[in-house]
Amino acid sequence: MEFSESAGTGHAILESLPAGLRAHAAGQAQRLSLEAGQIVFRAGDHCQGLPLILSGSVRVEMTGLSGSRIVLYRMGPNDICTLSIGCLMTGHGYRAEAYVEEPSEAVLIPRPTFERLMDESRDFRLAIMSSYGRRLDDLMLLVEEVAFRRMDQRLDEWLVRHGGKGSVAITHQELAGELGTAREVVSRLLKELERKGQVRLARGRIDVVSVKKPSD
Amino acid sequence: MEFSESAGTGHAILESLPAGLRAHAAGQAQRLSLEAGQIVFRAGDHCQGLPLILSGSVRVEMTGLSGSRIVLYRMGPNDICTLSIGCLMTGHGYRAEAYVEEPSEAVLIPRPTFERLMDESRDFRLAIMSSYGRRLDDLMLLVEEVAFRRMDQRLDEWLVRHGGKGSVAITHQELAGELGTAREVVSRLLKELERKGQVRLARGRIDVVSVKKPSD
DNA sequence: TAGGTGTCAGTGACAAAGTCACACAGGGTT
DNA sequence: AACCCTGTGTGACTTTGTCACTGACACCTA
Numbered sequence: 026m027e028f029s030e031s032a033g034t035g036h037a038i039l040e041s042l043p044a045g046l047r048a049h050a051a052g053q054a055q056r057l058s059l060e061a062g063q064i065v066f067r068a069g070d071h072c073q074g075l076p077l078i079l080s081g082s083v084r085v086e087m088t089g090l091s092g093s094r095i096v097l098y099r100m101g102p103n104d105i106c107t108l109s110i111g112c113l114m115t116g117h118g119y120r121a122e123a124y125v126e127e128p129s130e131a132v133l134i135p136r137p138t139f140e141r142l143m144d145e146s147r148d149f150r151l152a153i154m155s156s157y158g159r160r161l162d163d164l165m166l167l168v169e170e171v172a173f174r175r176m177d178q179r180l181d182e183w184l185v186r187h188g189g190k191g192s193v194a195i196t197h198q199e200l201a202g203e204l205g206t207a208r209e210v211v212s213r214l215l216k217e218l219e220r221k222g223q224v225r226l227a228r229g230r231i232d233v234v235s236v237k238k239p240s241d
Numbered sequence: 242m243e244f245s246e247s248a249g250t251g252h253a254i255l256e257s258l259p260a261g262l263r264a265h266a267a268g269q270a271q272r273l274s275l276e277a278g279q280i281v282f283r284a285g286d287h288c289q290g291l292p293l294i295l296s297g298s299v300r301v302e303m304t305g306l307s308g309s310r311i312v313l314y315r316m317g318p319n320d321i322c323t324l325s326i327g328c329l330m331t332g333h334g335y336r337a338e339a340y341v342e343e344p345s346e347a348v349l350i351p352r353p354t355f356e357r358l359m360d361e362s363r364d365f366r367l368a369i370m371s372s373y374g375r376r377l378d379d380l381m382l383l384v385e386e387v388a389f390r391r392m393d394q395r396l397d398e399w400l401v402r403h404g405g406k407g408s409v410a411i412t413h414q415e416l417a418g419e420l421g422t423a424r425e426v427v428s429r430l431l432k433e434l435e436r437k438g439q440v441r442l443a444r445g446r447i448d449v450v451s452v453k454k455p456s457d
Numbered sequence: 458t459a460g461g462t463g464t465c466a467g468t469g470a471c472a473a474a475g476t477c478a479c480a481c482a483g484g485g486t487t
Numbered sequence: 488a489a490c491c492c493t494g495t496g497t498g499a500c501t502t503t504g505t506c507a508c509t510g511a512c513a514c515c516t517a
Contacts, residue, residue: 093388111371117378150366155330157327164384168311169303171388205389212468215466229465432496
């Protein structure tokens with residue numbers, strides 16, 4: 026809680042600032058404690074400042090006209106909410122929603138402070154740019170996934186990545202959101218995997234037994 | 242060709258620089274003349290500098306494992322090749338390809354010059370950031386399109402936007418690339434539109450008669 | 458402990474889109 | 488005219504998306 030602690034519990038991008046700027050930023054920043062399930066922003070919301078994630082995990086997803094959802098990416102410790110930068114600079118509202126997955130700590134840098142940091146710190150600029158680069162990459166990968174890859178392979182991959190060993194606690198509905206498809210599709214594919222003995226299904230849980238590699 | 246011309250035929254982002262920096266940038270920049278059909282970069286290529294488009298049009302697209310393609314976005318006069326920034330900064334290769342659509346003029350800013358401009362010009366920084374913001378937005382829109390919208394509606398929209406009045410010179414294969422689908426799907430949907438009298442089809446050309454709005 | 462109430466999962470039927478294979482057409486060249 | 492390349496049309500089949508509905512499970516309350 027005390028600022029003396031903030032060096033230890035701070036954000037990498039702030040740590041890299043020279044002492045004077047860091048003190049300025051710390052003084053202006055607003056600290057946020059986010060509870061699991063809480064909504065950080067909604068589509069259409071306007072941006073109050075640049076959120077820096079200190080700890081926990083925040084999921085960013087988009088909702089289509091029909092109400093279908095897809096997870097765009099996640100933010101974790103030392104991440105920057107890249108989307109906010111665009112909103113800050115253009116004044117447009119957000120085009121996505123952000124949900125807290127694990128209880129998180131964050132700081133909100135007000136716009137004038139953000140601009141001052143951009144002007145005065147090379148390291149800050151580099152961090153912002155590299156964050157942008159990563160998001161752009163993430164989204165290009167996602168476009169490729171969604172446009173070209175088969176759902177069964179994407180599901181297999183997801184299972185290997187998230188439940189490689191044991192079991193994952195997730196509903197079919199949520200998993201559909203991860204992949205940008207419909208719940209029924211996930212249910213069918215999972216059932217098929219269960220028939221082949223590669224997973225066992227329980228309410229809200231998937232036990233991964235052995236998911237095949239694409240080479241199989 | 243002469244540098245004295247470069248003020249008139251230059252790039253908005255360079256115009257906004259103070260005289261000293263502008264001269265430096267002009268001195269370091271390499272001028273490129275790109276012919277229609279030429280490839281600006283391929284997936285995996287490494288980035289030599291930041292391309293600024295002066296005139297013409299460049300298409301950026303991605304190729305899936307299967308060879309399917311999708312157009313990500315286009316760059317026109319006064320645009321910045323946002324993708325290159327990430328490649329410049331991380332040293333990674335490109336993940337997409339860029340093709341010249343209309344003969345274009347561009348300048349290539351070498352990395353050290355790019356970094357100096359970032360360090361010394363606030364306007365330059367703002368332009369770079371806003372370019373990033375736009376690309377991120379474009380890609381989010383594209384994800385939504387591809388993941389959630391129906392192909393017939395997307396095709397209708399494309400036809401209205403690009404051939405609203407008369408006719409478009411494009412093959413079904415190219416149009417499939419614009420939408421990120423297969424040629425056969427485009428052929429079938431177009432044939433259906435022709436049956437309904439909304440378009441007339443010729444080899445390499447589509448005459449748009451009257452494409453329905455979603456409300457019809 | 459029985460019943461009530463949400464959420465979660467399974468499934469059939471059908472529509473939309475992607476894939477594969479191949480036939481055919483248009484417009485140029487030789 | 489015969490040839491060839493590219494572009495287009497189409498049938499058959501698979502995969503994915505949508506709709507409608509049923510049943511299963513977990514938890515709460517009486």
